[in-house]
Amino acid sequence: MTRRFFVSMSASALLCWPAAALWAHHSAAQYDFGKSVKIEGVVKEFKAENPHTAVVLTVKDAKGTHDIQFEAQSRNNIYRRGWRPDSVHVGDKMTVEIAPTRSGKAGGYVKTFILADGTEF
Numbered sequence: 001m002t003r004r005f006f007v008s009m010s011a012s013a014l015l016c017w018p019a020a021a022l023w024a025h026h027s028a029a030q031y032d033f034g035k036s037v038k039i040e041g042v043v044k045e046f047k048a049e050n051p052h053t054a055v056v057l058t059v060k061d062a063k064g065t066h067d068i069q070f071e072a073q074s075r076n077n078i079y080r081r082g083w084r085p086d087s088v089h090v091g092d093k094m095t096v097e098i099a100p101t102r103s104g105k106a107g108g109y110v111k112t113f114i115l116a117d118g119t120e121f
Helices: 002-024 075-080
Strands: 037-047 053-061 064-072 093-100 108-115
Touching: 037 064, 037 108, 053 093, 053 108
Parallel strands: 064 108
Antiparallel strands: 037 053, 037 093, 053 064, 093 108
8 A cells, every 4th residue: 555655646746747847937928028118226136046037126216116026037048148146236226128017017027237337238
């Protein structure tokens, strides 16, 4: 009985693994890559991770001061474009050129990061 249980659990885990991998990644269809918008703010959070880099900027605009979260390419891709682990710090001024959300919700997909000194990646 113990062997049968172990075999059935192992088989179940192997069958479920591909489905879990599909849930782990999402589509970029929510972004309008035909448009580009530049947004300036102060870095509140910057996580260069896989599968996507995440950045939160504190932005001052007509709506007041608020935080907006953006996503970008993977750590590997932004590294190839010039990002280094010491490139961005909390409190830095930054402009992001984004593909905005199709719904109009705050946020977007970062096409280019532009640091205060003009460095782009």
